[in-house]
Amino acid sequence: MKFNDPAILERAITHTSYSNEINAPSCANNERMEFIGDAVLKLVVCDYLYRQYPNVREGNLTKVLSYVVSDAVLAEHAAEQCLDEAILLGKGEEMTGGRQKVSILAASFESVIAAIYFDQGLPEAARFIISKLGKQIGFAVNHKDRLNFKSLIQEYCVHKFGVSPAYRITAEIGPPHDRVFEVEILIEDKVWGTGSGRSKRDAEQRAARDAVAELEKLEGKSLTCLKT
Numbered sequence: 001m002k003f004n005d006p007a008i009l010e011r012a013i014t015h016t017s018y019s020n021e022i023n024a025p026s027c028a029n030n031e032r033m034e035f036i037g038d039a040v041l042k043l044v045v046c047d048y049l050y051r052q053y054p055n056v057r058e059g060n061l062t063k064v065l066s067y068v069v070s071d072a073v074l075a076e077h078a079a080e081q082c083l084d085e086a087i088l089l090g091k092g093e094e095m096t097g098g099r100q101k102v103s104i105l106a107a108s109f110e111s112v113i114a115a116i117y118f119d120q121g122l123p124e125a126a127r128f129i130i131s132k133l134g135k136q137i138g139f140a141v142n143h144k145d146r147l148n149f150k151s152l153i154q155e156y157c158v159h160k161f162g163v164s165p166a167y168r169i170t171a172e173i174g175p176p177h178d179r180v181f182e183v184e185i186l187i188e189d190k191v192w193g194t195g196s197g198r199s200k201r202d203a204e205q206r207a208a209r210d211a212v213a214e215l216e217k218l219e220g221k222s223l224t225c226l227k228t
Helices: 006-012 016-021 029-052 057-067 071-080 092-094 104-120 122-142 149-161 200-219
Strands: 166-173 180-187 190-197
Touching: 006 029, 016 092, 016 180, 029 104, 029 122, 057 122, 057 190, 071 122, 071 190, 071 200, 092 166, 104 122, 104 149, 104 190, 149 180, 149 200, 180 200, 190 200
Parallel strands: none
Antiparallel strands: 166 180, 180 190
């Protein structure tokens, strides 16, 4: 995609660690753009869901939206677009694996959305979002019963083992405004999955997703078939 103002794209891929390192103004990084990109992303996905799936109930639309705009999904798409290679990072963040951090990748994807919105308007931003996330939206609508991994594994564990899974925070990384939580999920004191995210909830969902995948390998079938 060609930008009318290339500088706005550069700002979208500039992490705070880089702008701080070169003593650039606070507006020279993507923090504020992430805020706008998040809002545009949710508006576009909500509008698309409302128009394309008139028979899906509001509660399920909310579940689908939450999944599609989650850090985990956005980070995957950011990596697919090679944003991990393009992000401008400070040396310290680079050394600690910043290019692979879910929070940084997701924020960069949202910031690029904001850049498109500012440079070319909402219709073009919407086209970009749906072109990248349309398949993920369709998947989420068709698998809406499996999107809340925490609920799925909770029901399964109570039925199978008579206990609830436990979540344990193993690390909190970064400053308060850019905190990343690392979490592991335990079932009967055994770790079944790990996850990270910009909130405890996101990190727990990713850990639960790991655990669901491991348990389904063990059982040889979907947990949705086994929990009842």
